[in-house]
Every structure is written in C-alpha cells, then in structure tokens.
Amino acid sequence: MNLPLAPLVKKTLIITTLLGAVIAGVWLFPKSDSDSPRYTTEAVERGKLTQTVSANGTLNPVTLVSVGSQVSGIVRRIHADFNDHVTADQVLLELDPALVQAQAQQSAASVASARASLDLAQANEVRMRGLYAQEYASKQELETAVQVLKAAKAQLSLTEAQAARDRTNLGYTQIRSPVSGVVVSRQIDVGQTVAASFQAPVLFQIAKDLSKMQINSSFAEADIGNIRAGQAASFTVDAFPGRQFAGTVRQVRLNPTTLQNVVTYNVVIDVENPDSLLLPGMTAYVGVITAEKSEVLKVPNAALRFRPEGAERTNRKSSTAKKGLPVQLGTLRGSVYVLDAGKLKQIPLLVGVSDGKFSEVVQGELKMGDAVVVEDTRPEKPASNNTPAPPIRLQ
Known part of the structure; x- marks a missing residue:
C-alpha cells in the first residue's frame, strides 16, 4: 500500500531542492550595482555667504591695574577682598608702620639738629663780619665763617629732604587704590611680610571697568592679511554654550610671536559686557568676518573636493586657461563634475568667498x-578616490 507514495515523495524532494537553489542564488548574487544610483549629487544654489577666520583667545579687562608696595613691612590689616568694588584713593591694605615711623622720627630729629647748626653758623658769620670790619679778624677767618654758614644751609636742605622721603614712606604703609574698579586678585594675607627691596610686589589687581572687555587672540599669518580694524567678530565661551557674543576688531598688533616655526599675530577685539556675564580669563573661540556676499551662486565644497577614480592629475592652471577662465586676484581655481548622459563631465571654475x-x-x-557630484557611492571603490584636492590659491 506504501508503494504508490514513492513517486510523490521523490517529486517533492526535487521541488524542494530547486526552490532552495533559487533562494541561494538570489542571496549570493544580489541585484547589480548598476541598477542603483552610483553618484550622490547636490544642487547649485543662490544665497548669502559669510567668510570668517577663526582663532582662540582670552578675555581680559581693558584696563587691569596691578597695585604694589613701595615699602617693606608686615601686613597688619586688609580692607579689600576679591570682587570688592573700590574707589580711587581707597585704602586697600595697611602695613605695620613701626620701622618706617622710627625712620621718620629720626629724620625729624636730624632736621632739628641741622637748624640749630644753621642758627649757630649764621650768628658766627655776623659776628665775624663785625670783627673783620674793626680789623680784629682776618679775611680768611671771615671766609671760613661764610663757608660754614653755606654748609649748614646745605645740611638743613639735605635733612629736610630725607625727612620728606621718610614721611612719604610712612604714607606708603597704607596701600591705596589708584583707580575705581573691581578687585579681581588679592595675593597677600594678614601677617605676611611684603619685601619691596628689588621690585614692587603685586598685592592686588583691579579691573577698572568690567562692562567693557577685550579679547587677546592669536591668528595665524595665513589669515592675518584679511583682518582689519573695525571688522565685526563673534565668539563663544564654554560658560554659555550655544550663545553667540559680538565684538569688533580694534587692533592688529605688528609684533609677531614665533613658536615651533609657527608665526602668529595678536589681534585685540573689543567686547561689550553690560551684564557682566563674561569674566576675565575665559577662553573665547573667535571668528572674524572677513567677507560677506549676498545672492551669489554657491557650490558645495564637497563637490570641489570630489575626484573620480582614475582622474588625471593635470595642471589646473593651464586647463582653466584653456577653458577661457582668466586669472583673477582673490579667487581660487577648482573644478566640479556633473552627469551628462550618465557620464561625468568636468567643469572648471573660479571660486571666491567660502x-x-x-x-x-x-x-x-x-x-x-x-546637480554637481559630491560623492561616489560604490562600496567597492578605493579609499583614494575621494582624496581631497583643494583649489589652488592664485598668486
């Protein structure tokens, strides 16, 4: 009774085998790449272009005054601290005046002694003139009395100058603010000794006005030729991510800085800070606007970098000239590719602001x-096919 089923089983096995072969073929041999788009393109547009050059910088007060001491001594009192608002001539710190006061008292005593010597010399000179007139004293004795009087006057002037110096130094034991502003740094504490023997130590730093600040930034020499005073700038700081601040280029300083054969120039940018959000020492990421164009024809930079596989690396200067594109200052040579009847066609260009x-x-x-080609989408293409080939700057 099972014999009639044998041909049916055999037929079922054959059909199953054929279906498996078809499925394996579809899996192993997918649809040809030629049926899918090979290149990614983007359309050429018209619009606004803004060219900027970028650098990092540091926010600083426009005027930062370092307050030091002209005399030595031990700190006795401190009257100002970090972030305090101070006025001009306000006492910030007091030094122990004991030593300087003793010197001032000694100078005052020297002045009194010199005045007494002067009085004696004047009386002696008057008496000697009388004796000389009565021929009781010689001319030499008179001249000696006159010379002693002059020396006494000079000695008095010297001691008075020394006394004035010591009184001034006594006043310097009170450290006063030279300007009105905000204390941004205090580098001394009560009990410390201030030594002003060789140079004035910095005790405080006072920002004159934090509502106006400046950025000191370093731009590479390749970018400095496009930066001018008065240009608009924008910047961001880490403290306020996503927020743009505005500034204006005030000065391009001529003194270069060379570090590991890299030449940079300091560019000073003025910044308004009415809300005091920006603090001294913050790192600013600056962009200076060097050119702006509106309603210009613009091409994606990816299209300028695209090079098809096997493209000949020719001298673009000569090829551009052959296409009738004259050389212009301030432009770059480049080329893009478009699809013409399914084939790539190279179009040379002169490009400007980017x-x-x-x-x-x-x-x-x-x-x-x-539609310009920006990418070859074939998975098997070599990595070198899209090696960037930036435009060449005209000389």
Missing part, C-alpha cells in the same frame, strides 16, 4: 539648479 561648506562661483559654466 564659509567652509559652500564657495562662491566667480566664473564657470554652472547655473542655479545644476
């Missing part, structure tokens, strides 16, 4: 809406 993502098309056979 914001890092798009570049201005100064001259070339491109128009708004043209």
Whole structure:
C-alpha cells in the first residue's frame, strides 16, 4: 500500500531542492550595482555667504591695574577682598608702620639738629663780619665763617629732604587704590611680610571697568592679511554654550610671536559686557568676518573636493586657461563634475568667498539648479578616490 507514495515523495524532494537553489542564488548574487544610483549629487544654489577666520583667545579687562608696595613691612590689616568694588584713593591694605615711623622720627630729629647748626653758623658769620670790619679778624677767618654758614644751609636742605622721603614712606604703609574698579586678585594675607627691596610686589589687581572687555587672540599669518580694524567678530565661551557674543576688531598688533616655526599675530577685539556675564580669563573661540556676499551662486565644497577614480592629475592652471577662465586676484581655481548622459563631465571654475561648506562661483559654466557630484557611492571603490584636492590659491 506504501508503494504508490514513492513517486510523490521523490517529486517533492526535487521541488524542494530547486526552490532552495533559487533562494541561494538570489542571496549570493544580489541585484547589480548598476541598477542603483552610483553618484550622490547636490544642487547649485543662490544665497548669502559669510567668510570668517577663526582663532582662540582670552578675555581680559581693558584696563587691569596691578597695585604694589613701595615699602617693606608686615601686613597688619586688609580692607579689600576679591570682587570688592573700590574707589580711587581707597585704602586697600595697611602695613605695620613701626620701622618706617622710627625712620621718620629720626629724620625729624636730624632736621632739628641741622637748624640749630644753621642758627649757630649764621650768628658766627655776623659776628665775624663785625670783627673783620674793626680789623680784629682776618679775611680768611671771615671766609671760613661764610663757608660754614653755606654748609649748614646745605645740611638743613639735605635733612629736610630725607625727612620728606621718610614721611612719604610712612604714607606708603597704607596701600591705596589708584583707580575705581573691581578687585579681581588679592595675593597677600594678614601677617605676611611684603619685601619691596628689588621690585614692587603685586598685592592686588583691579579691573577698572568690567562692562567693557577685550579679547587677546592669536591668528595665524595665513589669515592675518584679511583682518582689519573695525571688522565685526563673534565668539563663544564654554560658560554659555550655544550663545553667540559680538565684538569688533580694534587692533592688529605688528609684533609677531614665533613658536615651533609657527608665526602668529595678536589681534585685540573689543567686547561689550553690560551684564557682566563674561569674566576675565575665559577662553573665547573667535571668528572674524572677513567677507560677506549676498545672492551669489554657491557650490558645495564637497563637490570641489570630489575626484573620480582614475582622474588625471593635470595642471589646473593651464586647463582653466584653456577653458577661457582668466586669472583673477582673490579667487581660487577648482573644478566640479556633473552627469551628462550618465557620464561625468568636468567643469572648471573660479571660486571666491567660502564659509567652509559652500564657495562662491566667480566664473564657470554652472547655473542655479545644476546637480554637481559630491560623492561616489560604490562600496567597492578605493579609499583614494575621494582624496581631497583643494583649489589652488592664485598668486
């Protein structure tokens, strides 16, 4: 009774085998790449372009005064601390005046002694003139009396100057603020000894006005040629992520800084700080606007970097000239590729202002809406196919 089932089982096995082969073939041999788009393109647009150059800098008060001491002594009292608002001539700190006061008293005693010597010399000179007139004293004795009087006057002047110096030093035991502002640094404590033997030690630092600050930034020599006083700048700080602050370039300093063969120039940027949000010492990430264009034809920079596999590396200067694109100052040579009947067609360009993502098309056979190739999407293409080939700067 089982014999009639044998042909049916055999037929079922054959059908199952054929279906498995078909499924394996579909899995092992997928649809050809040629049926899917090979290149990614982007359309050429018109719009605004803003070119900036970037650098890091440090926020500083416009005027930062370091307050020191001209005399030595032990700190007895401190009248100002961090963040205190102080006025001009306000006492910030007092030194123990004992030694300086003793010197001032000694100088005052020397002045009194010199005055007594002067009085004696004056009386002696008057008496000697009378004796000389009556021929009881010689001319030499008179001249000696006159010389002693002059020396007494000079000695009095010397001791008075020394006394004035010591009185001034006594006043210097009270350290006063030279300006009105905010104390941003205090580097001394009660009981410490201030030694002013060789140079005035810094005791306080006072910012004159924190509502106006400046950024001291260092720009590379390749960018400095585009920066001018009066240009607008924007910057961010880590304390307020996502918030943009505005500034204006005040000065490009001519003194270069060279570190490991890298030359930079200090650019000073003025910043308004009415809310006192920005604090001294903050790191600022600065962008200076060097050029702005509106309603220009712009091409993606990715398209300028794209090079197809096996593209010949020719001299773009000569090829551009052959295409009738004259050399212009302030522009870059480059080229892009478009699809013409499914094939790549190279179009040479002159490009100008760039914001890092798009570049201005100064001259070339491109128009708004043209699709330029930005990427080869084939998975098997070599990594070197899209090696960046940036435009060459014209000399």
